[in-house]
Amino acid sequence: MERLFKIKKGLDLKLVGEAPQTNVREAAPGKEYAVCPTDFHGIQPKLVVKEGDQVLAGSPLFVDKATESVRFVSPVSGRVVAIERGERRKLLRIRIAADNAQVAKDFGVVDLSKANGETIKKLLLESGLFGMLRQRPYDVVPSPLEAPKSIFVSAFNKMPLAASFAFTVQGQEDDFKMGVKALAKLAKVHMGISPEQINTGILPLEDAEVSVFSGPNPAGNVSVHINHVDPVNKGEVVWTMAPEDVIIVGRLLRTGNVDMTRTIAVAGSEVKDPCYLKVKVGAALADVLNGQLETTEHKRIINGNPLVGCKSDANGFLAAHASEVCVLPEGDDVNELFGWIAPRLKEFSTSRSYFSWLMGKQHPYAPDCRIKGGERHMIMSGEYDRVFPMDIYAGYLVKAIITGDIDRQEELGIYEIAPEDFALPEFVDSSKLELQRIVREGLEILRKENL
Numbered sequence: 001m002e003r004l005f006k007i008k009k010g011l012d013l014k015l016v017g018e019a020p021q022t023n024v025r026e027a028a029p030g031k032e033y034a035v036c037p038t039d040f041h042g043i044q045p046k047l048v049v050k051e052g053d054q055v056l057a058g059s060p061l062f063v064d065k066a067t068e069s070v071r072f073v074s075p076v077s078g079r080v081v082a083i084e085r086g087e088r089r090k091l092l093r094i095r096i097a098a099d100n101a102q103v104a105k106d107f108g109v110v111d112l113s114k115a116n117g118e119t120i121k122k123l124l125l126e127s128g129l130f131g132m133l134r135q136r137p138y139d140v141v142p143s144p145l146e147a148p149k150s151i152f153v154s155a156f157n158k159m160p161l162a163a164s165f166a167f168t169v170q171g172q173e174d175d176f177k178m179g180v181k182a183l184a185k186l187a188k189v190h191m192g193i194s195p196e197q198i199n200t201g202i203l204p205l206e207d208a209e210v211s212v213f214s215g216p217n218p219a220g221n222v223s224v225h226i227n228h229v230d231p232v233n234k235g236e237v238v239w240t241m242a243p244e245d246v247i248i249v250g251r252l253l254r255t256g257n258v259d260m261t262r263t264i265a266v267a268g269s270e271v272k273d274p275c276y277l278k279v280k281v282g283a284a285l286a287d288v289l290n291g292q293l294e295t296t297e298h299k300r301i302i303n304g305n306p307l308v309g310c311k312s313d314a315n316g317f318l319a320a321h322a323s324e325v326c327v328l329p330e331g332d333d334v335n336e337l338f339g340w341i342a343p344r345l346k347e348f349s350t351s352r353s354y355f356s357w358l359m360g361k362q363h364p365y366a367p368d369c370r371i372k373g374g375e376r377h378m379i380m381s382g383e384y385d386r387v388f389p390m391d392i393y394a395g396y397l398v399k400a401i402i403t404g405d406i407d408r409q410e411e412l413g414i415y416e417i418a419p420e421d422f423a424l425p426e427f428v429d430s431s432k433l434e435l436q437r438i439v440r441e442g443l444e445i446l447r448k449e450n451l
Contacts, residue, residue: 002198005228007215009389011350011424013160015306016366017326019265021167023275028290029102033076033282034095035061039320040072040131041440042140042447045091053080058105058127058258061094067143073128075260075282077103093317096282104257112178112253117185124249127258132245132320136226136238137415138447139440148187148239150230153180155202155243156194158217159305159423163265163323165243166197168276173201175250181207182249183241192225218389223421227390232415244323264318266292268306268326269366270299285316288325298333300369302326307423308436331368350387350428376431378402384425392417394425398435401442406449414446 037045044065049055055074064070076098084093107127110119124130125144135142142148155165169176183189184207191208198212211229213219222240232238241249244262251259260281267274271292279288285301293299293314302309304322318325336342344354348365356365384394392413400408419436426435 002193002210002212003229004212004214007213007219007224007389009385009387010158010216010218011387011428012158012216013307013348013427014364015160015328016269016364017267017271017274018161018364019163019267019274019276021164021276023273024263025275025277027277027279027283027287029100030098030280030283030287032081032095032097032284033074033078033280034093034284034317035072035074035282036093036317036319037062037072037091040141041444042135042138043070043131045072047083047091047094049080049094051080051083054078055080055096056103056105057260058107060128062091064131064141067145069125069144070130070141071125071128072131073258075258075280095317104259107252107256107258109256110182110253112181112185115182115185120182120185123252127252129245129249129252129258132241132248134240134418136223136232136240136418138443139418140443140447142237142239146237148237150188150190151183151186151239151241152190152192152222152226152229153183153208153241153243153246154192154220154222154225155197156192156213156220157305157323158194158220159307160217161265161267161324161326162220162305163263163276166194166200166202168263168323169200169202169243169247172247172250175247175254176202176243177205177207177250178253179246179248179250180205182253183246184208187239190225190229192220192222192229194220215389218421218424221421223416223418224389227392227416231391234410234415236415242321242323262323264288264322265324265326267324268302268328270327270329279318281318281320283318285312285318285325286314288318289314289327293327298330300328300330302328307427308420329366329368331370334368334370351430371432373430373432375433378431378433381430383428383430384422387424387428388421390416390421394422398422398425398433398438401438404445406446409442409446414442419443 045062046065056077060071078096078098081097082095189208303312303319388394397412419439422435
């Protein structure tokens with residue numbers, strides 16, 4: 001029997017350009033792919049390849065310097081053509097020119113009925129899929145030396161323009177269930193679903209405890225599920241994994257090969273023909289957006305979701321955890337008559353500053369990426385808490401992070417949160433603070449203090 005949690009706080013934001021489930025395509029094989037170590041927080045990358053090396057799909061490209069058993073692998077077979085570095089020789093990107101005929105490293109088919117937790121952990125480490133896990137606290141790649149008390153998977157996403165997992169999992173339900181069964185060998189698995197998924201092919205799940213979450217965004221955030229089902233206390237560790245990656249784990253167990261193909265949403269008001277696209281992780285965004293943009297001028301390409309994704313350009317590559325690529329107007333070419341005094345019938349406001357709230361039921365909006373205001377003093381008005389459904393005082397926690405008060409951060413529940421949980425507070429923030437960046441920096445400082 002599934003437990004039901006009704007989330008009341010939050011905000012659903014409907015945007016123009018949502019990908020229709022009737023438009024599904026398969027991306028043509030790309031000429032070049034890339035893996036970005038910056039997609040994996042909490043590691044120090046150490047290269048195990050050099051330019052000119054030949055690699056297979058599933059061959060390691062770099063490891064975590066602190067725990068070298070944690071590998072990160074190539075999504076395709078081919079030749080390493082470039083290793084890009086930034087300031088202080090920070091490793092930014094490893095680019096691979098893909099072979100015409102793809103060859104994958106064979107890890108062998110696993111019989112789950114005979115496998116134990118150590119066997120599954122070893123396979124995940126060798127195949128590079130362990131690096132797709134994330135840990136609470138700190139929202140980083142976990143250490144294989146520390147056992148989690150539970151593993152959480154959220155099988156839906158309420159973010160604007162998000163890909164529907166209930167749709168993308170269709171035809172892959174067996175791989176998903178096999179992935180869940182493998183994770184259950186490591187720790188107890190908690191699965192969060194939406195009410196619409198109760199009668200779909202992902203259920204029943206014999207190897208996971210299923211909870212149903214209804215309500216507005218961020219009801220699909222895994223941190224919300226952790227907070228309601230099994231909160232994290234100091235000294236405890238919880239792992240999380242995206243449902244798309246659970247499918248990849250199941251596919252590895254069934255075939256013995258690492259196949260990082262996932263179905264993403266290509267969406268946004270600036271995309272000509274929004275669609276779902278089957279593509280490999282690390283694909284060039286130029287290939288993902290092929291034929292979708294008339295021009296890239298005055299447009300923002302977002303590697304991921306509009307609320308939590310990273311700004312990119314056509315020369316970028318699909319991020320390791322991205323399930324969407326969105327394109328919105330930048331807004332840097334907009335010149336408005338009367339500025340903020342204009343009545344604005346087609347723009348969204350949470351504070352009813354625009355007349356659009358008089359239009360009745362919310363309709364899809366096509367916002368641009370302007371902040372519309374500069375950074376201001378932080379006023380404790382409770383505006384964060386109106387869209388923050390966790391049992392945490394979000395405003396006080398942000399202030400504790402800014403001031404570096406670690407004891408206060410611990411008291412206020414910093415071990416349960418990730419930067420994505422502050423996407424909505426950042427969206428409604430009248431102070432225009434970069435809350436997700438502040439939270440990420442706070443988590444990094446706290447992690448270093450506790451090492």
